[in-house]
Amino acid sequence: MNYATNTIQTSGQIALPAWRSRVLFVLLLAGLATLLLRGVYLQGIHNGFLQQKGDARYGRVVEIHAHRGMITDRDGEPLAVSTPVESVWASPGDVEVSSTQIAQLAQIVGLSAAEVKSKLTDTSREFVYLKRQLPPEQAAKVVKLAIPGVSLQREYRRYYPGGEVTSHLIGFTDVDDNGQEGIEFALQAQLGGKAGSQQVIKDRRGFIVEDVASLRAPKAGSNITLSIDSKIQSLAFREIKQAVERNKAKGGSIVVLDARTGEVLALANWPSYNSNNREKPNVSVLRNHAVTDQFEPGSTMKPFTIATALETGNIKPNTVINTAGGVFTVNGRTIHDTHPERSLTVAQVIQKSSNVGTAKIALSLPPETLWKGLNESGFGSLTGSEFPGEAPGKLRDFKTWRPIEQATMSYGNGISVNLLQLARAYTIFANSGELMPITMLKQDVPAVGVKVYSNATALAVRDMMETVVRPGGTAPLAQITGYRVAGKTGTAHKLENGKYINHYVASFVGMAPASNPRLIVAVMINDPGGRDYYGGLVAAPVFSTVMGASLRLLSVPNDAPLDNVMHPTTADLIGEEV
Amino acid sequence: MARLNVLLLIVVIACALGVVTSQHKARKLFVELQKEKDRAQQMDVEWGQLQLEQGTLAMPARVEKLASRQLQMQMPQSGQIRYIRSASGVVAQP
Numbered sequence: 001m002n003y004a005t006n007t008i009q010t011s012g013q014i015a016l017p018a019w020r021s022r023v024l025f026v027l028l029l030a031g032l033a034t035l036l037l038r039g040v041y042l043q044g045i046h047n048g049f050l051q052q053k054g055d056a057r058y059g060r061v062v063e064i065h066a067h068r069g070m071i072t073d074r075d076g077e078p079l080a081v082s083t084p085v086e087s088v089w090a091s092p093g094d095v096e097v098s099s100t101q102i103a104q105l106a107q108i109v110g111l112s113a114a115e116v117k118s119k120l121t122d123t124s125r126e127f128v129y130l131k132r133q134l135p136p137e138q139a140a141k142v143v144k145l146a147i148p149g150v151s152l153q154r155e156y157r158r159y160y161p162g163g164e165v166t167s168h169l170i171g172f173t174d175v176d177d178n179g180q181e182g183i184e185f186a187l188q189a190q191l192g193g194k195a196g197s198q199q200v201i202k203d204r205r206g207f208i209v210e211d212v213a214s215l216r217a218p219k220a221g222s223n224i225t226l227s228i229d230s231k232i233q234s235l236a237f238r239e240i241k242q243a244v245e246r247n248k249a250k251g252g253s254i255v256v257l258d259a260r261t262g263e264v265l266a267l268a269n270w271p272s273y274n275s276n277n278r279e280k281p282n283v284s285v286l287r288n289h290a291v292t293d294q295f296e297p298g299s300t301m302k303p304f305t306i307a308t309a310l311e312t313g314n315i316k317p318n319t320v321i322n323t324a325g326g327v328f329t330v331n332g333r334t335i336h337d338t339h340p341e342r343s344l345t346v347a348q349v350i351q352k353s354s355n356v357g358t359a360k361i362a363l364s365l366p367p368e369t370l371w372k373g374l375n376e377s378g379f380g381s382l383t384g385s386e387f388p389g390e391a392p393g394k395l396r397d398f399k400t401w402r403p404i405e406q407a408t409m410s411y412g413n414g415i416s417v418n419l420l421q422l423a424r425a426y427t428i429f430a431n432s433g434e435l436m437p438i439t440m441l442k443q444d445v446p447a448v449g450v451k452v453y454s455n456a457t458a459l460a461v462r463d464m465m466e467t468v469v470r471p472g473g474t475a476p477l478a479q480i481t482g483y484r485v486a487g488k489t490g491t492a493h494k495l496e497n498g499k500y501i502n503h504y505v506a507s508f509v510g511m512a513p514a515s516n517p518r519l520i521v522a523v524m525i526n527d528p529g530g531r532d533y534y535g536g537l538v539a540a541p542v543f544s545t546v547m548g549a550s551l552r553l554l555s556v557p558n559d560a561p562l563d564n565v566m567h568p569t570t571a572d573l574i575g576e577e578v
Numbered sequence: 579m580a581r582l583n584v585l586l587l588i589v590v591i592a593c594a595l596g597v598v599t600s601q602h603k604a605r606k607l608f609v610e611l612q613k614e615k616d617r618a619q620q621m622d623v624e625w626g627q628l629q630l631e632q633g634t635l636a637m638p639a640r641v642e643k644l645a646s647r648q649l650q651m652q653m654p655q656s657g658q659i660r661y662i663r664s665a666s667g668v669v670a671q672p
Contacts, residue, residue, distance in 0.1 A: 078633040083626045136623075161633035208612050209605045234638035481659070549653075562661045 060202050061215065066193025068156065068177055069221035071170060071184075073230040074263075074442045080160050080170050080184065082177070086139035086152040088130040094149030095120045101147055108141050109134065120150075132175065133157050158184075160275045162230065165237045167275040168288040169228065169267050171388075175278075181286065183226065183440065186386045193221040225442045227263035232256055232550045237268035240523070243542045244270045248529035253290035254542065255423040256550060259517040261447040262427055262436030264385070265550070267291075267420070287389075294391040294416040295524070298492025298578045299353045299474075299535070300509050301374075301412030303429065303461050306350060308373030309361045310457045317347045317460050321357045328356040331404035335359050338575040351467040353474045353489060353576035355411045362410030363403060370406060371398035376435070376452045377425045379417055383438040393417040411578050412492060413500075419507075423522035426509050429465065429486070430517035433458040462486045466514050474574045475508060475536035480548040482558040484514035487543065489535035491577050494527065503527045504577075508539035512547050513559040521547045536573050 042050060071080040088109055097105075097120060099113075106113040109131035119128050132155070134142070139152055158173045160166060171182020178192065179185040196218030201210040236254045244252040256266035269289045273281045280286060287293065309315050326340025335355050341348075349357035362370055374380070380395030394416040401409070408414045417425075420438060427436040427449070434449030453461075465486035469478045474489040487510020493500035507524045511517035523539040523546075532538055634640075645651040 077636070078629050081626055081630045081633070083630060084623050159630050161630060161637055163637075165637070165639060207609060210608055231638050234642075238639065238642075482661070558661070562659075 058201050058203070059199065059212065060208075061197055061199050062208070064196040064198055064218040065154070065156065066195050066218040067220045068158070068173070068193055069191040069223045071191070071224050071226060073226055073228045073233070074265075075229070076225070077230045079162055079166055079226065079228070079230065080158055082156045082158050084154050085133040085135060085157045086142075087132045087155050088134060088139070088142050088150065089153055090120055090128055090130055090150045091126055092120055092123045092128060092149070093126065096148050097150075101145055104145055105130070105142065105147065105150070108138055108145075162233070163274045163276055164272040165234050165268065166228070166230075167272050168269050168290070169226075169233070170275065172275040172280075181388065182288065183224070185388045186440075187224055191221045191224060194219040226440055227258070227261075227265060227442045228267075228440075229265045229553075231553055232546075233266040233268060235549050235553075236266040236521075236546050237270070237272070239542050239546050240268055241270040241272075243523075243525060243538065246530070247525060247532065247538050249525045249538075250527040250529075251289055252523070252525045252542075253293075253419050254524070254546065255290055255419050255520075255522045256546065257423050257427065257438075257520040257522075259427055259430035259511055259520045260436070261443050262424065262438050262449075263443055263447075264420070264438065264440050265519070266546075288387065289526070290419040290524070291385065291387045292389045292391055292418070294393050294418050295505050295526070296415065296492045296495060297412040297417050297422055297507065298490035298505065299355075299411055299576055300422060300488050300490035300507050301415065301417075302350060302353065302358045302410070303465060303488055304374055304377050304379075304425065305358055305362050305370065305410040306346060306464070307428070307453050307457050307461045308370055309365055310346075310460055311373070311453050312365065312369060314364055315346050315361060317464060318345050320345055321349060321354075321360055323349075323354055323356045323360070326354075326356055328359055328407075330359065330363070330407050331402060333404050335407060338577045347464045347467060350461075350464040350488065351470075351473045352574050353468075355578055358411045359407035362406055367398035367401045367406055370410065371395070371401075373452075374409075374415070376450075377428060378421055378435055379415065379425065383418075383421050383424050385420060385438045385440055387420075387440070390420075391416075391418045393421055408578075412490060413578055419522050419524050422507075422509055423520050426511060426520050426522070428452050429458050429462045430511045430520060431458070462511075462514060462517075465510070469510075469540075472574065473536075474534070474576050475510075475540040476569070476573055477536060478508060478510055478540035478544050480512060480544050480551070482560055482562045483512045483548070483551055483556075484560045485510055485512045485544075485547070486514040486517070487511065487540075489540060489576060491533060491535045493578065504533040506533055506535040506538040508535050508543045510543050510547065512551060513556060515559040518554065518556050519547060519550055521550075534573070534575055534577070536576070 068082045070078055072078050102117050103113050106116040116130065119130060122128065142152065156177055160170060169182055171184040172180055173184050174180050179188040184191065197215045199212040199215055200208045201212060203209045236256055240252045240254040251269065251271060253269045258265055267290055271285050273285050320343050323337065323341050323344050325342060326337030328335045337354050337356050339352050344352065344354055344357050374395055380393050382390055382392050405414050424438050428434065431449055432455040433451055433453040435452050436447050436449045465488055466484060467473055468487055468489065469475050469485045475487060478485055478487050487508055490507035492505045494503040494505060505524060505526055506528055509522040511520045521543050523542045525538045528538045
C-alpha cells in the first residue's frame with residue numbers, strides 16, 4: 001500500500017457531514033468538564049472521605065503501655081514486679097503452615113499438634129490466641145519459625161519472687177494487670193498506670209516513620225515501699241507453717257509489728273498458695289486469715305480488762321482477789337479455772353490466766369467503763385490497715401450486756417477480733433499507754449498514737465505479762481535467751497452453731513525486749529489436732545523462735561543475761577482454757 | 579521579566595528538593611530515635627527481669643535451703659550461742 005492510493009481512498013470519504021466532528025468535539029469537551037468537576041468535587045468540596053482513607057493507609061494510633069508500679073519491702077527488695085511477656089496470636093485466614101511447622105509451634109506453646117492445627121484452621125474466626133503470656137525466650141522461637149499469619153502481642157505479667165511466703169499479703173493481679181487481692185487490690189489506684197496513646201505514620205514495613213501527635217501521655221504507676229521486712233516475713237512464714245503441720249492444725253496466722261510505729265513487719269498464714277500460678281486455689285486458702293477472719297481471742301483479752309480496772313484505781317497489781325477455788329457462778333452459769341486457786345493477786349491472775357479472777361475484777365466495773373476501755377483499745381473497729389475485706393471484729397454495746405456476758409467478755413468470750421487488731425491493741429502496753437495506728441507502708445516520720453491508759457497502768461500490765469513467761473506462768477516456752485519477754489497466752493473454745501465445742505484456737509501475743517519493746521508478735525493456731533492445744537504449748541514456741549531471730553536480725557541490744565540461763569521445760573507450764 | 583521567572587523557577591525547584599531531602603533526613607533520624615527508644619525499653623525490661631531474678635535467687639527461704647542442704651549449716655539453738663563482750667562492755671551484735 002502506498003500513500004497515493006491511501007489518499008485517494010480517504011479523499012473518497014471526505015464528504016461526511018460537518019456536524020459529526022462538532023458532536024465529537026462537544027462530547028470530548030463534556031467528558032473533560034465532567035472530569036474537572038469530579039476533580040474539583042473530590043479535591044475541594046468532598047475531600048474528607050479520601051483524606052480519611054489516605055490516613056487509614058499510613059496513619060496509626062499506637063497505645064503506649066504504662067508500667068505497673070513495683071512493690072518492694074522496706075529495704076527495696078522486690079516483692080512484685082511486672083515484666084513483659086508475649087502472647088502468640090494468629091489470624092487463621094492468613095495462615096500458611098506446613099505440618100512440621102505446626103509440630104514445632106505446638107512444642108513451643110505447650111499444646112498438642114492437633115489443638116494447634118484446629119485453632120489455625122478455624123477460618124470462621126479472625127483472631128485466635130494460641131498462647132497467652134509466653135516468656136520472651138519462647139516467643140523469640142515463635143518469631144524464628146516465621147509462619148505467616150502468626151504474630152506476637154506484648155503484654156505485661158506480674159511476678160512475685162516471694163511466691164507463697166508473701167501471697168496473702170501482696171495478693172495478685174488478673175490477666176489484664178488489675179489488682180484482685182491484698183496490697184495489689186488495696187493500692188490499685190497508685191500501682192496501676194494509665195496507658196497513653198500517640199498518633200504516628202507507619203511505612204509499608206510497619207516501622208514508625210513520623211510522630212504526628214501525642215494524644216495522651218502515658219502515666220506509669222508509682223512504686224510502693226511496704227513496711228514489710230522480707231527476712232522477718234520469710235522467718236514468720238516458715239515457723240507458722242511448721243507449727244501448723246507439727247500440731248496438725250487447720251491453719252495458723254502470724255503478725256509481726258514494729259511496737260513503736262505500728263508498721264507491719266510480717267504477716268503470714270498457712271495454708272498458703274503460690275501467687276505466680278494462674279490457677280488459684282479455693283477461697284478458704286485465698287483468704288488472708290490474719291485480717292479477714294474474726295475469732296474469739298480468749299485469755300489474750302485479759303490484760304485489757306485488768307488495765308481498765310487498774311485505771312479506775314479500784315485495784316492495784318498486788319490486790320488479792322478471792323478466786324474461790326476456781327469456781328464462780330454468775331446468772332446460773334459457772335466459770336471454771338483450769339488451775340484452781342483459793343486466792344490470787346491481780347498479777348497472778350494474769351500469770352496463771354485465771355478466768356474467775358478476771359471475771360470478778362470485770363464485774364467490779366460499770367459496764368460502760370469496761371466497754372470504753374476495750375473500745376478505745378481498738379476492739380470492734382477496723383485497724384486502718386486498708387487491707388481488703390478486713391473483719392472489724394465484734395464488741396457489743398454495753399447497754400445490752402448481762403452480768404454473765406460482761407464476765408465472759410473480760411476473758412475473751414463473746415467478743416471477736418482479728419489477729420492484726422489484737423496485735424495492734426498490744427502496742428498500748430509497749431508504748432506507755434498509747435495505741436499506735438497500723439500501716440502497711442514504710443513510715444518516715446514517727447507515728448502518733450492515741451493515749452488509752454496512763455503510763456503507770458501500761459507499765460504495770462507489762463510487768464504482769466512478764467511473769468507469764470516465767471516458771472509458774474502459762475507460757476515459759478515463750479522465753480528468749482538474752483531478752484525479757486512480756487506476753488499473754490490464749491486458749492479459746494471454738495464456737496460452732498452458737499455452742500462452744502472441744503476444738504480450740506490457741507494464741508500468743510507478746511512483746512520484747514520487755515524493758516523497751518521493739519517488736520510485737522501475735523500468733524494464732526486454729527484448731528490444733530494434736531495432743532497439745534494450750535496457747536502456751538502450741539503458739540508460744542512460734543513466738544519465741546520468730547521474736548528471738550527477728551530481734552537478732554534487727555540487732556536489738558540484749559536486756560537479759562545471756563549465760564547461765566535455765567532453759568524452760570513444759571513441766572513449769574500452767575494450763576489454761578476458757 | 580522572563581529571566582526573573584526562570585530564576586524564581588530554579589529557586590522553587592531547589593526549595594522543593596530541599597523540603598524533600600530534609601523530610602527524608604527527619605524520617606531517618608526519627609527511625610533512629612525510635613530504635614534507641616526501643617533499645618531503652620528493652621534495657622528497662624531486662625533490668626526488671628534481672629531484678630526479678632536477683633529477688634528470686636536471694637529469697638531468704640532459698641538461701642536458707644542452700645545453707646542447710648549444700649553447706650550443712652544449721653541455726654544455732656539458744657544454748658549454742660556465745661556472746662562476746664568487747665572491752666567497753668558493749669555486746670557484739672551478730
